[in-house]
Amino acid sequence: MRQVSIRFENVVQRFRVIRERPDTLREAFTRVLRYKSQIFDFEALKGVSFSVSDGETVGIVGRNGSGKSTTLKIIAGVYQPTSGVVKVSGHVAALIELGAGFHADLTGRENIVMNGLILGMSRREIQAREEGIVEFAELGDFIDSPVKQYSTGMYMRLGFAIAAEVDPDILLVDEILAVGDAGFQQKCMARIEDFRERGKTIVYVSHSMATVKQLCTRALLIHEGVLLADGPPDEIYDKYNELLHQPVGAT
């Protein structure tokens, strides 16, 4: 029996959506005076349960706004779920938003250090891997320029190169392979494959079923915050197709 690395038990994630947010005290006061409910709750996840074993590669598919990314962010610890139990064992790295935390005025090299620290690496680890990151990102001389001068592709490549050097037990990937040219995409895929072969757990979110079929051994289909199906990618593929052909909103 392999160990469970991620477990969700009846996880609910409710967001307080405020039609007109009280950003200021004045608005908070007028709110009290007028007493009008401008808040509604939106449940991004409505009681989702699943578990992922150590070393599995699981794809999460679903339409836009189905709750895929919310699930990933809960695993990453960004959100604390409203209710339910979440257990994650092991160090998590997220390829969710590449280059989050880059500072425009700092050079590529300075950002490698900053970003690496943000992602939980130690300074020594970063120093050891710096050359590898620079090489992987294919930035050449730009590495010593401020990142505000980078093109979107360069920015993303650097982001991926840093995140890929974090050596986590669980890797979360959110649709990032859409960045960069075909050559770079292949390199990213190779990195992820390499991860899988080393027996790491991978959770891969996408609305492209093709890459999920290519990478994953299992897939979860989420729709409007509910886990609709859990099984081999081929089966999920059919169900997802059915869903895609339904008009939005019909369940």
Add this chain to the structure above:
Amino acid sequence: MLELISEVRRNRELIWALALKELRVRYKRSALGFIWALLNPLLMMVILATVFSVVMQMPVKQYAVFLLATLLPWTFFAQSLSYAVESIVGNGDLLKKIYIGKAVFPVAAVLSNVINFLLSMIPLVVILVVLRFPFHWTWIYLPVPFLALVLFTLGCGFFCAAAHVFFRDVSHIVQNVLNAWFYASPVIYSLDFVPPKYHIFFRFNPMLYILNGFRLAIYNGQLPTLQSVAMSLGCGIGALIAGYLLFRRHQNTFVFYV
């Protein structure tokens, strides 16, 4: 409180890097760079010292030193707080994407100003030398009011950073409170100038005890009373505990409001 210490320890490299980044970004692309850290307090002092010793004729010998002894810690406090109040909201994009211990940001904001403060000790020493003002042995006592100052600033920083997440008015309020607080604290004057019947109001001001420690040690060459020391450290620790508890209580919901 132990939680805070362990979070800071765990993220010490990140905090240090964030604090340095703050400074680097602040001085980047300015021709004088870090020299501004030394120049700013000097220029501020020249203005205030001129106004108060030449124009207002304050009955104080060596007014520049009298002033600088409290102005530097005050500047540290005011600047740290203006940084800290924005520290969570300003890093909102990051918090929404990656899990990071939230306390890292206010701590880094204060730390970058600690570095600035220590740098500003250099112009202070220069001025003392130029004015031939004696270095009292009581300088060795300075770490005590400094500790109280940092703890108090951290506490206020945690409080304001958390409050600002929920009400964006807080940063404006902080600026105005700081303005009023500056004149309500014995920075440009000392308590001796205040009619005794009003002293009671000053006793509620934690900065009184902290600033007093700095001025006595640098200017007067005296040590504060034990009671004053206890008050300054007590206010520092109390503010830190209260500020951090509030911060911790709400830190998991920051991500939904930034």
